[in-house]
Amino acid sequence: MPSMRCMDPILFIDGDQGTTGLDLQRRLLGQPFRVRTLPPEQRxxxxxxxxxLNGCDIAVLCLPDAAAREAVAWVDNPAVRVLDASSAHRTAPGWVYGLPExxxxxxxxxxAATRVSNPGCYPTAAVALLRPLRDAGLLPADLPLAIHAVSGYSxxxxxxxxxxxGGEAAATALQVYGLGLEHKHVPEIQHHASLAERPVFVPAYGNYRQGIVLTIALHLRLLAPGSTAARLHDCLAAHYAGSEFIELQAAGAPGELDPQALNGTNRMRLTVAGNDRTGQVVLCAVLDNLGKGAAGAAVQNLALMARHVETGRVPGPAG
Structure with missing residues (x-):
């Protein structure tokens, strides 16, 4: 059984050869962790x-949902903490949602948690835009919402x-998918944004490697009385004041949004684009789906989780 010690925590990455696993290993270079993976013949x-899984301080799961559930069931060492990058446990009881902001x-x-679920890439953007407005009472819980997003093909x-x-899909400029309206990220968005109504979510893949732009259109007359684009902007600005990784673009409509603008970082940029004449607002978010939307967020969560390892304290129960 690994002891809780004041040396660099041992991380075991299960699923280290997937997109998130590979990017996570790159982002962990130079970080105060001892990273372990299995050789090819043992994966x-x-x-x-x-x-x-039972011989590390923190197990990081970069696996499909079913394999992640299986891996969690195999962890019987109470000192091992788990960070799951799959969508298997993002609304599960006993798991802490890994969006620090x-x-x-x-x-x-x-x-303090023993079980942390890393957020999905699309939900990171949607929840970051919606949850502060819900908490402030500006956005009704039962407001029908349509969320549109484009991600890189990664x-x-x-x-x-x-x-x-490899060239098979290179000629495809844009692929809209999820038209069965059962995308697995929808329950996560609804739950963590505190929505009473299931939002319509329309995702797409663009012909570029990574980066997301997500937008949510709103009619101000359907929000809390007195709502304006400026008020929504100020609400988000107050919520994320001092945030290291989430920034708010200056008020006013941007000329355009580049989904690749923050690639390679763990940052996310939020924008409130409004038109006073029409009474309409578009909430916007840009982030790297491999950064703040996946491996970058995992590194951020691991830094928080490692505090209890480094101080020699045994982890408490999941929140």
């Missing part, structure tokens, strides 16, 4: 995986990268 060996209490909750995972970069 699908249940016994080797089980031993590695959700509210002022969330960093401490993540730091959002499809390793298979999608190989398909585009």
């Amino acid at each position: 699908k060996d249940p016994d080797a995986r089980r031993d590695a 959700l509210d002022t209490r969330q960093p401490a909750c993540i730091a 959002g499809q995972g390793r298979a999608g990268v190989e398909r585009f970069e």
Whole structure:
């Protein structure tokens, strides 16, 4: 059983060869962690995986949902903490949602938790835009919402990268998908944005590697009385004041949004574009789907979780 010690925590990455796993290893270079992975011949060996999962300080799961659930069930060492980058546990009881900027209490909750679920790329943007407005009473819980987003093709995972970069889909400029309106990120968005109504979510893949632009259109007359674009902007500005990774673009309509503007970073840029004459507003977010939307967020959460390892304290129960 690994002890809680004042040396660099041991991380085991299960699923280290996927898109998120590979990017996570790159982002962890120079970070105060000892990273362990399995050799190729043992990656699908249940016994080797089980031993590695129970022989680390923090297990990071970069796996499909079913495999992530299986891995969690194999962890029987109470000292091992889990950060799950899949969507398997993002609304599950006993798991802390790994969006530190959700509210002022969330960093401490993540730091103390034994089970943390890394947010999805699209939900990171949608929740960051909607939750502060819900908490401030500006956005009704039952307001019907339509959310549109375009991601780089790396959002499809390793298979999608190989398909585009191998030439199979290179001629496709844009692919709209999820038209069955059952995208797996919708329950996560609804739950963590505190929405009573299920939003319509229309995602798409563009012919570029990474980066997301997500937009949510609103009619001001349907929001709380006295709502204006400036008031929505000020609400988001107050919520994210002092944030290291989330920035708010200056008030006023931007000329355009580049989904690749923050690639390679763990930052996210929010914008409130409004038109006083029409009484309409568009909430916008730009982020790297491999950064703040995946591996970058995982590094941010690991830094919080490591505090309890480094101070020698045994992790408390999940929040």
